[in-house]
Amino acid sequence: MFVQKLNDGIFIQKPVKTFHFTDETDIIDISCSSSDSLLSETDQHLCNDNCALIKVKEVLDPSFGMYVWPCAPVLGKYIWHNRKRLKDKVIIELGCGTGLISVLAAKCGAYPILTDSKKYGPVFKIAEENMKLNNIDCKDFEIQELTWGYITPFIIRNRPIDFILGSDVFYCPKDFEDLIVTVSYILKKSAGAEFWCTYEHRCSDWNIDYLLRKWDLCCREISLEDFGADRFSVAGHDLPGLKTISLFVFSYAK
Numbered sequence: 151m152f153v154q155k156l157n158d159g160i161f162i163q164k165p166v167k168t169f170h171f172t173d174e175t176d177i178i179d180i181s182c183s184s185s186d187s188l189l190s191e192t193d194q195h196l197c198n199d200n201c202a203l204i205k206v207k208e209v210l211d212p213s214f215g216m217y218v219w220p221c222a223p224v225l226g227k228y229i230w231h232n233r234k235r236l237k238d239k240v241i242i243e244l245g246c247g248t249g250l251i252s253v254l255a256a257k258c259g260a261y262p263i264l265t266d267s268k269k270y271g272p273v274f275k276i277a278e279e280n281m282k283l284n285n286i287d288c289k290d291f292e293i294q295e296l297t298w299g300y301i302t303p304f305i306i307r308n309r310p311i312d313f314i315l316g317s318d319v320f321y322c323p324k325d326f327e328d329l330i331v332t333v334s335y336i337l338k339k340s341a342g343a344e345f346w347c348t349y350e351h352r353c354s355d356w357n358i359d360y361l362l363r364k365w366d367l368c369c370r371e372i373s374l375e376d377f378g379a380d381r382f383s384v385a386g387h388d389l390p391g392l393k394t395i396s397l398f399v400f401s402y403a404k
């Protein structure tokens with residue numbers, strides 16, 4: 151663990167984590183690595199038809215986006231399972247946090263637009279660092295501020311996209327409608343686009359059915375079993391909340 155100075159202050163950086171996406175059961179134990187990494191430098195950047203190894207820096211900070219949430223490897227597993235669909239596609243990641251999902255999307259041949267809110271600390275800095283750490287060239291991705299519920303010039307001008315990706319973005323009920331408005335706006339502009347989202351069940355009272363109808367969206371749940379995420383360890387990491395995570399695919403309903 152070491153201390154790093156970012157633009158907005160000093161942060162404690164945690165050891166770099168490595169996530170391992172493959173079609174096989176997650177057999178390699180690489181849960182945490184730093185200078186004493188279990189994998190060689192070359193291996194850690196590996197991405198081929200059979201597996202992707204992704205490094206992520208996290209920061210000890212109360213901001214939501216500075217570490218990888220348990221939903222992220224589950225969404226990553228779904229992306230990996232559907233990687234052929236992402237090739238040469240444009241994706242927007244909402245609430246990108248550390249950027250793990252966008253790194254993986256880029257490794258699958260997509261052009262990711264990472265977005266988050268400036269309200270939540272220097273999240274863009276850590277996301278950009280993680281893109282570079284995984285050798286994603288700066289011409290192959292972009293980072294934009296996107297606070298849910300705001301229709302900003304970026305979102306108005308932006309070209310149609312193919313997929314929206316969001317890991318653990320439904321976590322604060324006061325933001326649910328803002329998030330759904332943003333998703334609905336983008337999906338309406340992008341015929342055939344889908345929103346892939348992992349959700350951690352935190353409260354049985356939460357329900358978005360009414361908001362989906364109001365903003366012309368429909369959604370279907372994909373069983374974790376269908377893409378090999380129905381286990382305690384996903385992408386080389388133990389998931390304490392695995393049984394409470396679901397994956398949903400949203401689309402425009404009209």
Ligand SMILES: C[S@@+](CC[C@H](N)C(=O)[O-])C[C@H]1O[C@@H](n2cnc3c(N)ncnc32)[C@H](O)[C@@H]1O
Pocket residue numbers: 214215216217218219220221222244245246247248265266267270273296297298316317318319321325328
């Ligand atoms: C629970 S964290 C998940 C981070 C990351 N997707 C992951 O799974 O590791 C939620 C993310 O949404 C972002 N966020 C929260 N409220 C937001 C808002 N109103 N507009 C845009 N992003 C927001 C946070 O900054 C954070 O990165």
